Amino acid sequence: MKTIISILAAGLLISCSSDTKTAELKLESMQCLMCSLNIEDAVAELEGxxxxxxxxxxxxxxxxxxxxxxxxxxxxxxxxxxxxxxxDKKADPEAYSKLEICCKAPEDQ
Ligand SMILES: [Cu+2]
Structure with a gap:
């Protein structure tokens, strides 16, 4: 019985660790603190x-x-x-046009 439990526990640990992934995000259109907070909030709200x-x-x-x-x-x-x-994904043009002026690329200000 003890063996079965430890096998189950080991399996659970493996599946947990492989399920969690970390990825880098390239955020080149970000201009100011508001941008970074917007992005952080939107992503943090997502399930998972x-x-x-x-x-x-x-x-x-x-x-x-x-x-x-x-x-x-x-x-x-x-x-x-x-x-x-x-x-490599471009911003949605409509959403971009609604951003505050400080959040737009310098050439659009
Ligand atoms: Cu901004």
Whole structure:
């Protein structure tokens, strides 16, 4: 009985650790603190996202998520849908046009 329990426990640990993934986000369209907070809030709200950190100066971020609940395309889509580009995905033009002036690219201000 003890053996069965330890096998089960080991299996559970393995499945848990492989389910959690961390990915880098390239956030080159981010301009100011408001942008980084917008992105952080939107991603943090998603089901399956455990942690998100946005580095405004480095124009990048890091997201930790449960792969059984959410995947990268869904996370990227959330970011583009609020008007920011991420990795090789372009921002949704309509959402981008509604951003505050300080959040737009310098050439659009
Ligand atoms: Cu901004």
């Amino acid at each position: 996202v455990k942690k998100v950190e946005v580095d405004l100066k480095g124009k990048k971020g890091k997201v930790t998520y449960k792969a059984s609940l959410i995947d990268m395309p869904a996370i990227e889509k959330t970011i583009t849908s609020i008007g920011y580009s991420v990795n």
